[in-house]
Amino acid sequence: MSKRLGEVARAARLQAGLTQVDVAERIGMATEVYGRLERGLMLPSVLSLWRLCVTLRIPADLLLGFSSERPPSWAPTPPVEPEGAQVRRLMRSVRKLKAPQLRTLRLMIASLLREA
Known part of the structure; x- marks a missing residue:
């Protein structure tokens, strides 16, 4: 998931014509930390994710890989409960x-x- 988020964030940043320094400053994160995020080495906090979405003008579901009809490859398959309750x-x-x-x-x- 962190790899996917980093790839999408990088692409959105480049499309917006921003540098890593620009984005890091706007979301209140150290430039080095933001660089790790783009390389897929970490996940942001919820607040940082929100700020990143606002700054890059991109929906969170796209950053997290939930934009397609099928679940992302990293998402575990939910267990099937026989007979339920x-x-x-x-x-x-x-x-x-x-x-x-x-x-x-x-x-x-x-x-x-x-x-x-």
């Missing part, structure tokens, strides 16, 4: 069990699976 309720109950109760539950599950 029922499984969550069952898991909350299982977490409250003590070791002997868990062993009994494991045996019950094994027996149910054999019958299936």
Whole structure:
């Protein structure tokens, strides 16, 4: 994500005809730090990201790589929850069990699976 942000920020800065010094001053960041940001070595704080968007006149979703219909390659795939709420309720109950109760539950599950 930091690499993508740096590439987009650099391209927007060049298109705006600004130097790294210009942008760093306008967003309240040291020039060296801004240089690291453009090289993809760091991510800005939320406030610095906002200031960067305003200065470069670019939306945050483009800087963060959310401008396309499909998620960016670095974004993890959200886990699929089988059975949704029922499984969550069952898991909350299982977490409250003590070791002997868990062993009994494991045996019950094994027996149910054999019958299936």
